[in-house]
Amino acid sequence: MSRRFTLIHRIITACIFIILAAALMHFIFVWRELPEEIGMHFGPDGNFDEYESKIYGFYPYVISAVLIPLLMTAVHFVKKINLGLSLDEKGDRLFRYVVIAALDLASVGICVYALIWSYAVEHQQAMDRTLMKGNLNTILTGCFVVCPVTLAVINKKYSTSKKGKDPAARHKIGRTLCWSVFGISVPFLLVCWERIPHEKPTTDPFESIYYADFGIKAPKYMVLLPLLIMLIICITNSMLTKKSGREKSEQFIKLIDDISVLLVIMMFTRLICDTGESLWEIYLIYALLVTSAVVIYFIRKKRSG
Numbered sequence: 001m002s003r004r005f006t007l008i009h010r011i012i013t014a015c016i017f018i019i020l021a022a023a024l025m026h027f028i029f030v031w032r033e034l035p036e037e038i039g040m041h042f043g044p045d046g047n048f049d050e051y052e053s054k055i056y057g058f059y060p061y062v063i064s065a066v067l068i069p070l071l072m073t074a075v076h077f078v079k080k081i082n083l084g085l086s087l088d089e090k091g092d093r094l095f096r097y098v099v100i101a102a103l104d105l106a107s108v109g110i111c112v113y114a115l116i117w118s119y120a121v122e123h124q125q126a127m128d129r130t131l132m133k134g135n136l137n138t139i140l141t142g143c144f145v146v147c148p149v150t151l152a153v154i155n156k157k158y159s160t161s162k163k164g165k166d167p168a169a170r171h172k173i174g175r176t177l178c179w180s181v182f183g184i185s186v187p188f189l190l191v192c193w194e195r196i197p198h199e200k201p202t203t204d205p206f207e208s209i210y211y212a213d214f215g216i217k218a219p220k221y222m223v224l225l226p227l228l229i230m231l232i233i234c235i236t237n238s239m240l241t242k243k244s245g246r247e248k249s250e251q252f253i254k255l256i257d258d259i260s261v262l263l264v265i266m267m268f269t270r271l272i273c274d275t276g277e278s279l280w281e282i283y284l285i286y287a288l289l290v291t292s293a294v295v296i297y298f299i300r301k302k303r304s305g
Contacts, residue, residue: 005097009075012104016068016111023115024061030122031057039124041195048124050201057121060114063191070187071107075100091158095151102147174257175237178264182230185271189227196223198274212278213270223275226267233260233267251304255297262289 031054039048040056078099087095151173195201197209205221237260266286270279 060117064114067110068107071103075103086160087158088160094154098150178234178237178260181264181268182234212276226271230264230267233264258293
């Protein structure tokens with residue numbers, strides 16, 4: 001890792017912790033002045049729709065204290081571990097830079113979200129939904145899409161295998177992406193469990209809630225179904241043979257990787273959206289993408305045969 005990049009990473013990390021620590025100290029001073037019950041959760045219009053004891057005002061900082069260190073730990077491992085990719089020195093360095101930059105950006109996003117949330121709670125005023133949904137989420141979503149595309153380009157351009165292609169490396173990237181999305185989903189669900197569904201939250205896993213996708217009421221524990229599907233997909237993908245360089249299996253494994261990534265992201269989308277919101281339009285888009293991948297696979301197979 002270059003000194004300049006390491007310095008930038010350390011500055012970002014230091015700024016995040018200093019800003020959050022300062023905000024936390026300020027919140028501790030004003031906490032006693034808050035009413036016994038404060039608005040904590042925001043509805044679609046940005047106004048409070050749930051009120052809790054003021055001790056929950058520390059919630060944004062607790063979430064940050066859990067998620068940001070996890071991301072920093074991931075950065076440490078990315079620096080040290082052997083990625084197992086067939087890349088030259090420059091490609092390996094660029095690959096690590098992109099992953100670390102993405103993790104740093106995620107940490108910055110969590111920090112900004114926590115600060116805005118805490119400010120809204122402290123002043124008991126509506127959260128700026130234009131900022132949260134229009135700008136911040138757009139930036140983070142864009143990076144979530146750009147990052148794997150950039151990694152794929154780096155893998156192809158700087159690969160040391162024959163013809164500039166490394167099927168085994170591509171498979172590892174797809175597998176890592178699937179497990180990463182699953183890893184993000186678990187803490188997300190743990191944090192948001194008490195807030196599901198948005199209209200009438202309940203902590204009883206057996207209480208019936210409305211699922212707009214199917215127009216029915218079912219026990220709340222069915223919310224775990226997308227998470228279970230993601231786990232099955234990740235395990236299935238990981239069980240694929242590592243000998244993906246074989247000519248006969250290369251295209252098939254590529255197809256499985258593409259479908260796995262698409263389905264995992266689709267399930268993650270379902271998980272982060274309210275159960276009262278139907279996502280059939282999104283499902284249709286993913287279905288078209290999966291169909292396209294299958295069609296391309298058979299076309300290439302026919303040409304190579």
